Amino acid sequence: MDVNGTVAEGFEPVREAFVRNFDALGERGAAVAVYRHGRKVVDLWGGTRDVDGTEPWEQGTAHVVHSATKGVAAAVLLLLQQRGQVDLDAPVGVYWPEFKARGKEAVLVRHVLSHRAGVPVVDRPLTPAEAADPARTAEAVAGQAPVWQPGTDHGYHAHTYGWLVGELVRRITGRGVGDWIADEIAGPLGADLWVGLPDARRDRVGRSGRVAPPETESSLRMRPKRSVAEAYADPASLTSRAFAAITPHPDDNDPAYRAAALPASNGIATAEALARFYASLIGDVDGRARLFTPATVELARAEESSGADRVLVVGTRFGLGWMLHGTASPLLGPGSFGHPGRGGPLGFADPESGIAFGYVTNGFRKTVTADPRAQALVRGVRAALAG
Template sequence: MDVQGTVAEGFEPVRDAFVRNFEQRGERGAAVAVYRDGRKVVDLWAGTKDVDGTDPWAVDTAQTVRSATKGVAAAVPLLLHQRGQLDLDAPVGTYWPEFKAAGKERALVRHLLSHRAGVPALDRPLSVEEAVDGRSGALAVAAQPPAWEPGTDHGYHAQTYSWLLGELVRRVTGRSLGRWIAEEIARPLGLDFWVGLPDDEAHRVGRLGPVEEPPAATGGGLKLRPKRSVAEAYRDPDSLTRRAFGAIDPLPDENAPLYRSAELAASNGISTARALARFYAATVGEVDGHRLFAPATLTVARTEESNGPDRVLVVGTRFGLGYMLHGPASPLLAPGSFGHPGRGGSLGFADPESGVALGYVTNGMRKGVTADPRAQALVRAVRSVL
């Protein structure tokens, strides 16, 4: 395997784990980056740019990172709160009056971030065109009756998170969430990260696609065995699981220009591994003179808001405000880590106690929602170094 990039002394086990992902776990093209105390210590890439192609992965290749987008998107309301522009304990209807409809009067801003708002699914799924038009999604979630009283339970808002956060940010700032990220996060930090891909960057983005599940050597993804698995729940067309992931129907072509150029905070962020790691490094410390989260904001981001059986993902999950927390469903580096995986593989997170931030992106999509074996192998390698 022709691995490109650099590894700081002592972090060689991460390179070894990265190589084994290609040799043993079906990796086609991927990149991983790690920061430690604001300094980049791992920056590796290998394989092909497209999952079904032959062109090599380049230094600037980016990929759609699916739900890993949620972690970057969550920083927007948290930073607005840090700047005094958004009250996390205010009703959503304070900023978005139409959202108070159908029994959602008591839904708070923090409920949107912690997957407690009660609207993970829509009674009528949106078409792809509606999902990306910047209007229909917000109208649909505002009118949707909640599946439970907001604040009383939690369930992963797999798709509706896009329109919940996107419209809240638009009402508070007058800017779209993708534009806010571009102007206030990506530009100052120098991140190759987009929610809403510009046309002039499209040539850098690889094609996603499924890869085979290796029959052995899956590499440590936790085997969770609830009474009903998420796969079983997804096969049930009437389940909240299927309805939540199917809030856009039919599922969009993630490689299509229409989808890539849209602004979906839940699912269509496009990033390099380097950008994900650098973003998370800036949430826990200073990176080249820039820091995103003040200490109080960092505490808020990773303080547990939701814990227990997830009404959508079926297994037990833990969430802070916008971030998955370390636990069986999403093992991260250590108990204090926070971040977000992307369905099928990608991962970004930070661990404040060790000063570590990691970003991993891949073009090979596997079936799991969290705890991808390839990402977990890289996490274990970092842990072994520390």
């Protein structure tokens, strides 16, 4: 496998792990990037641009990153808080009066970010076309009764997180969340990152698809436990209902889906852009001022939710919009915050080491959080720092 790109001296373990992902873990096409203290130290890509093609992955090839989009969406509300435009402890209904219906009066903006709002499902799933309509998604979650008392427990809001955040941003700023990200985050950073892909960038994005992992001892250990597998198999469970909030499941390669702004699930990015985004949260990048103040970084990664997740079943930890380092979401260290995407993608920051990390792939697996390929690369970063 030809692997292209560069690694700074000392970060060779990341390159070795990246090559092994192709040799041993069935990688088809992927890229990984790492920044340290605002300087890019890893920028690698390899394989094919399309999961089912032969054209090579190039520098700048982008892919859908699924729920890794949630980390970018979270930054919007935290930046609005940093600018004094939103109060995290205010009820959502202050900004969005229609949301107060059916027992949701006490849902706080903080609860939305920490998956404590109690609305991970909608009683009638939306079609992909309906999910692309912000007015329809806002109506759906505003009219939904909570499935637990808001603020008392947590459960992963797989799709509804994006509808909640997106409507809050629209009510507060008057702009769609995709436009806000383009104007205030991706544009100033020079990052190839979109929530709502412009037509002019369609040729930058490869085709993705589901691929089965090789049957190795490691992959067998990664199979979900019976209780988790049962939750996904039971159509009446919160697990199944949360992921089925859009039915049928959207086609990642559909131009209409890619053009929609779904801030929980359909962001498109290069690995370099994901890493650059996280680098900008914790420090200056290439002369560009950091996005988050140190106080906002601490706010972002302070634990808000932990323990058994009502949707994912396993134990999870969340700050304000980001997953925190733990068993379900192993990142670099105790202070890391970031977000995986279903099937493989991962982005995170680790303020203590100054590391920012981005990984994208075209070959999606059944994993929701700790994908073996991403974890192999994280171990490579850890080895580089230890060496």
